[in-house]
Amino acid sequence: MAKPFPVNPKNPERICWGCDKYCSPDAMACGNGSERTQHPIELFGEGWNEWGLSAPEQQDKAKKTP
Numbered sequence: 205m206a207k208p209f210p211v212n213p214k215n216p217e218r219i220c221w222g223c224d225k226y227c228s229p230d231a232m233a234c235g236n237g238s239e240r241t242q243h244p245i246e247l248f249g250e251g252w253n254e255w256g257l258s259a260p261e262q263q264d265k266a267k268k269t270p
Contacts, residue, residue, distance in 0.1 A: 211253055216243035 207224050220227050220234075222241035227233050229240040244252040 210243075212245060212250075213243060216246050219243070 207226070213219070218228060220229055220232050220240035221243045222232075223234045225233050232240065
């Protein structure tokens, strides 16, 4: 079972987000490359989870709710 993905972690720069192991950047166990995978909040900023692939589903749900 996969770990739940944190939406707004406290210190995202301290962890590699490339897989479910969530290793520290200096001890990546998955072999994800030489650099850590950044958390979406680092790449896109606050509200990153309110747009993108899940946005149409959220908009549809909002329209159906009275």
